[in-house]
Amino acid sequence: MIETFPSGSENEVPSTALLERILAHAAQVEIIEAPPDETDRDGAVGTIVSGPEIAELARLLAVVDGGTGDQCRCLGWPTIMVRDAYGHQIARWTLHHQTGIRGLGNCDAELRDAPTLTEWLAEHGLTRSREIQNILARRRDEAEQRRTA
Numbered sequence: 001m002i003e004t005f006p007s008g009s010e011n012e013v014p015s016t017a018l019l020e021r022i023l024a025h026a027a028q029v030e031i032i033e034a035p036p037d038e039t040d041r042d043g044a045v046g047t048i049v050s051g052p053e054i055a056e057l058a059r060l061l062a063v064v065d066g067g068t069g070d071q072c073r074c075l076g077w078p079t080i081m082v083r084d085a086y087g088h089q090i091a092r093w094t095l096h097h098q099t100g101i102r103g104l105g106n107c108d109a110e111l112r113d114a115p116t117l118t119e120w121l122a123e124h125g126l127t128r129s130r131e132i133q134n135i136l137a138r139r140r141d142e143a144e145q146r147r148t149a
Contacts, residue, residue: 033046
């Protein structure tokens with residue numbers, strides 16, 4: 001069972017202040033390179049941050065306040081699980097299309113600096129987001145080349 005913090009935060013609009021308020025109560029943040037329904041599968045790559053790294057992660061997860069007003073239909077990945085000092089999960093978020101986050105409030109929110117978060121994840125062994133970004137960039141370049149040809 002997932003306990004949410006603070007009670008009723010799922011009714012708030014996403015904001016960096018809400019994110020920081022939740023992470024202020026975190027003892028540990030686990031990020032698993034899988035959708036939420038596959039976090040316990042064999043071979044799922046993950047990393048755990050604690051202490052000062054949580055503040056760094058909060059900076060990287062900063063969002064455009066107010067959210068998008070909508071929710072992507074995909075499950076999203078990686079999954080970010082926030083735990084308190086007792087090991088209770090107080091929040092669970094997913095990243096969507098390497099540019100947004102779900103679970104922080106009542107709708108999805110765009111990340112302020114998705115490319116930097118993608119690089120941070122890769123530095124912590126979670127390279128799939130960077131691989132997807134590279135594929136998308138190649139496709140954009142190829143489409144532009146076809147358009148101009």
